[in-house]
Amino acid sequence: MTWLETLRRKKFMDPLTAAFYLVPAAVVVMVFRMVPIASAFVLSFFDVKMGRIRGFVGLAQYFKLFQDPTFFNSLGTTAYYVVGVVPASLFLSLLAAVLLNKKIRALGFYRTVFFLPVVTSLVAISMVWKWIFHPRLGLLNYVFEVLGGNAMLWLEEPRGIFEMMASGLGWAWWPDGLSGPSLALIAVIIVAIWRGIGYNIVIFLAGLQNIPDQYYEAARIDGANSRGVFWRVTWPLLSPTTFYVLLSTTITSFQVFTQIYLMTGPPVGGPMGTTKVIVYYLFEKGFDAGGNMGYASAVALVLFLIILSLTLVQRRLVESRVYY
Amino acid sequence: MEQTATLHDRELNAGYRMKRSAGMAAVYAALVVGVALMIVPFWWMISTSLKSPLEILAFPPTWIPTGHFAERADGTWEEVYIVSQDETAGTVDVRSLDGDLERTVAASAVVDRIRFRFRNYAEAWSQAPFARYYFNTILITVFVVMGVLVTSSLAAYAFARMKFWGRDNIFLIFLSMMMVPQPVYLVPSYIILVKLGWIDTYQALIIPWFAHIFSIFLLRQHFKTIPNDLYDAAIIDGCSRFAFLWRVILPLSKAVLVAVVIFTIVGTWNSFLWPLVMTNTPEVRPLQVGLARFSQEQGTSHELMMAAAAFSVAPLIVAYFFAQKQIIQSMATSGLKG
Numbered sequence: 001m002t003w004l005e006t007l008r009r010k011k012f013m014d015p016l017t018a019a020f021y022l023v024p025a026a027v028v029v030m031v032f033r034m035v036p037i038a039s040a041f042v043l044s045f046f047d048v049k050m051g052r053i054r055g056f057v058g059l060a061q062y063f064k065l066f067q068d069p070t071f072f073n074s075l076g077t078t079a080y081y082v083v084g085v086v087p088a089s090l091f092l093s094l095l096a097a098v099l100l101n102k103k104i105r106a107l108g109f110y111r112t113v114f115f116l117p118v119v120t121s122l123v124a125i126s127m128v129w130k131w132i133f134h135p136r137l138g139l140l141n142y143v144f145e146v147l148g149g150n151a152m153l154w155l156e157e158p159r160g161i162f163e164m165m166a167s168g169l170g171w172a173w174w175p176d177g178l179s180g181p182s183l184a185l186i187a188v189i190i191v192a193i194w195r196g197i198g199y200n201i202v203i204f205l206a207g208l209q210n211i212p213d214q215y216y217e218a219a220r221i222d223g224a225n226s227r228g229v230f231w232r233v234t235w236p237l238l239s240p241t242t243f244y245v246l247l248s249t250t251i252t253s254f255q256v257f258t259q260i261y262l263m264t265g266p267p268v269g270g271p272m273g274t275t276k277v278i279v280y281y282l283f284e285k286g287f288d289a290g291g292n293m294g295y296a297s298a299v300a301l302v303l304f305l306i307i308l309s310l311t312l313v314q315r316r317l318v319e320s321r322v323y324y
Numbered sequence: 325m326e327q328t329a330t331l332h333d334r335e336l337n338a339g340y341r342m343k344r345s346a347g348m349a350a351v352y353a354a355l356v357v358g359v360a361l362m363i364v365p366f367w368w369m370i371s372t373s374l375k376s377p378l379e380i381l382a383f384p385p386t387w388i389p390t391g392h393f394a395e396r397a398d399g400t401w402e403e404v405y406i407v408s409q410d411e412t413a414g415t416v417d418v419r420s421l422d423g424d425l426e427r428t429v430a431a432s433a434v435v436d437r438i439r440f441r442f443r444n445y446a447e448a449w450s451q452a453p454f455a456r457y458y459f460n461t462i463l464i465t466v467f468v469v470m471g472v473l474v475t476s477s478l479a480a481y482a483f484a485r486m487k488f489w490g491r492d493n494i495f496l497i498f499l500s501m502m503m504v505p506q507p508v509y510l511v512p513s514y515i516i517l518v519k520l521g522w523i524d525t526y527q528a529l530i531i532p533w534f535a536h537i538f539s540i541f542l543l544r545q546h547f548k549t550i551p552n553d554l555y556d557a558a559i560i561d562g563c564s565r566f567a568f569l570w571r572v573i574l575p576l577s578k579a580v581l582v583a584v585v586i587f588t589i590v591g592t593w594n595s596f597l598w599p600l601v602m603t604n605t606p607e608v609r610p611l612q613v614g615l616a617r618f619s620q621e622q623g624t625s626h627e628l629m630m631a632a633a634a635f636s637v638a639p640l641i642v643a644y645f646f647a648q649k650q651i652i653q654s655m656a657t658s659g660l661k662g
Contacts, residue, residue: 017486017565018482018486018488018491020478021478021479021481021482021486022479022482022494024474024475024479024534024535025475025478025540026494028475028531028532028534029498029501029535029537031516031532032516032531032532033504033509033535034497035516036509036512036513036516037501037508037512039512039515040512095354096355096358099351099354099355100355102348102351104348104351104352108648108649110358110359111648111652112644112645112648113359113362113363114358114359114362115648115652115655116362116366116641116644117362118655119590119640119641119644119651119655120637120640121593121596121615121636122594122596123594123596123616123619123633124369124615124633124634124636124637127619127629127633128365128368128369128630130619131626131629131630132365132368134626137380137381137383137626139364142383142384142385146384194361194362194365199655199656202652202656203656251505254505255505255506255507257507257596257597258596258597261600262616262619279507282507283507283510283597283601286510286511286514287514287601293511293514296511297511297512300508300510301508303505303508304505304508307503307504307505311503
């Protein structure tokens with residue numbers, strides 16, 4: 001009895017028939033996903049310049065990477081970016097979703113408006129915001145001046161915000177290591193929050209609408225005030241949604257590229273390299289000058305490990321509290 | 325909840341009700357501020373795109389595009405800019421926007437009027453091969469959507485309704501690859517495309533996106549909900565396996581297929597990093613990369629850059645206003661944030 005017959009006997013289908021349906025997708029996935037992902041790992045052990053493999057170098061790229069201050073700076077900048085975007089985006093989108101869930105009139109209108117930037121291309125958004133942040137002619141500086149504030153350099157400002165605050169308070173000295181993210185990076189963070197908030201609002205709104213009304217009624221009958229209702233009913237029952245939004249926003253934020261590429265600079269990477277995030281560094285190493293693709297692969301692998309661990313955390317958390 | 329609330333309200337005093345309506349007023353106020361913050365950048369894009377180059381430099385900036393107009397000798401009006409002002413004499417020196425002729429007129433003869441400079445759009449359009457970029461993006465999007473629909477329905481059908489060796493493991497491998505972000509495999513993909521000789525070709529922007537794992541996943545989940553009885557009945561009636569997919573399953577999955585089409589269109593139209601790396605020449609360059617290139621080369625003519633940005637986002641935004649419900653739903657299920 002051949003293996004084919006064994007399979008048939010177990011009511012398995014003829015593998016050739018299944019293959020007919022599977023092959024178109026499988027070939028593409030194999031050639032353009034599986035092979036690249038596997039080689040991303042392998043390439044980091046080779047010297048690759050301009051798309052040509054020149055030789056095996058073992059762990060040399062990694063030794064170089066872990067002594068590369070620009071790499072660590074890009075990790076730090078990315079961390080600043082993530083910390084700047086994620087909590088603010090979560091807070092604002094949850095706030096908006098809770099307000100929108102209050103049986104307001106014209107809910108559809110608000111949702112449409114908040115979601116509008118999500119369907120707009122990041123390239124166009126970056127151009128518009130770069131114009132708004134323009135140091136001399138920008139709308140934002142105009143608004144600041146009307147409100148009695150000072151014009152700022154925004155995307156062209158390399159100084160860290162803590163350092164700027166300190167000098168604003170008249171302090172002559174501030175420790176170098178604590179100057180914080182540059183104002184340029186803060187400007188990019190503002191745009192990212194603006195761009196992504198609509199998506200998070202829609203997810204939160206769906207989560208809020210899934211909470212059964214009985215819980216609210218019971219809490220009311222028990223005499224809970226609105227703050228109590230939020231912290232004792234809404235917040236715990238919304239937690240799976242919150243975890244999802246938290247981790248998906250974090251994972252996307254680690255991959256920020258387009259805004260950095262288009263809003264900061266020239267030279268790209270921002271004033272004094274203060275907006276050079278990890279994906280931009282990867283792009284610069286691999287494709288810009290020199291094309292050191294082995295090195296870029298090592299950077300990619302570090303990025304992959306960060307995102308993989310976040311994904312695993314996400315799955316753990318979501319699986320342990322299934323409300324979907 | 326509605327009934328309980330009204331019952332309650334009747335018993336409560338007017339003070340409580342006032343407090344409640346004050347609360348709702350605060351809610352609306354907060355939402356209006358939010359809406360304003362979301363809208364202003366779009367407003368600013370459109371408004372800037374319709375201004376004259378000189379109006380861009382005006383301080384304070386104009387919210388609605390406005391020009392200075394002066395009367396010509398023959399009684400017609402032309403747009404001018406103000407070269408200097410003589411307050412004591414009450415005159416201004418003006419120069420017409422197109423010509424060099426400078427003349428002095430009474431200050432009262434110059435009026436401000438709202439006007440939209442639509443020619444910025446034509447000018448921006450002609451300064452870079454935007455027609456080509458547009459064509460490229462539409463071509464790429466159409467092919468990717470067709471490819472994704474064909475490969476995903478076939479694969480999802482196999483995963484959902486056929487039994488074959490290693491099915492669940494293959495599916496798991498597919499799913500796990502979905503979690504690897506694009507920047508991670510960008511470099512090896514580039515090398516593969518170099519080896520295939522595909523750099524700067526349409527294939528490089530289409531074929532790698534022909535299979536979309538999340539769409540396979542979404543369709544498989546939906547196909548699994550279609551009852552087996554339907555299949556048995558169809559087979560007894562002499563329906564082939566493929567005909568069952570084509571005539572029964574796909575018509576029953578219209579909503580999911582529409583969602584797939586929407587997020588594929590939006591994702592392809594807006595994709596940037598991949599085409600940025602895989603193309604060098606304007607012949608195959610899609611709109612987003614062309615727009616980015618235009619903004620980097622243009623640099624100073626903000627009204628042209630905003631016009632270009634506006635006509636690049638227009639198709640999706642117009643579509644969004646017609647089908648916002650489906651688009652929001654589709655994007656929310658896909659987890660796609662552009």
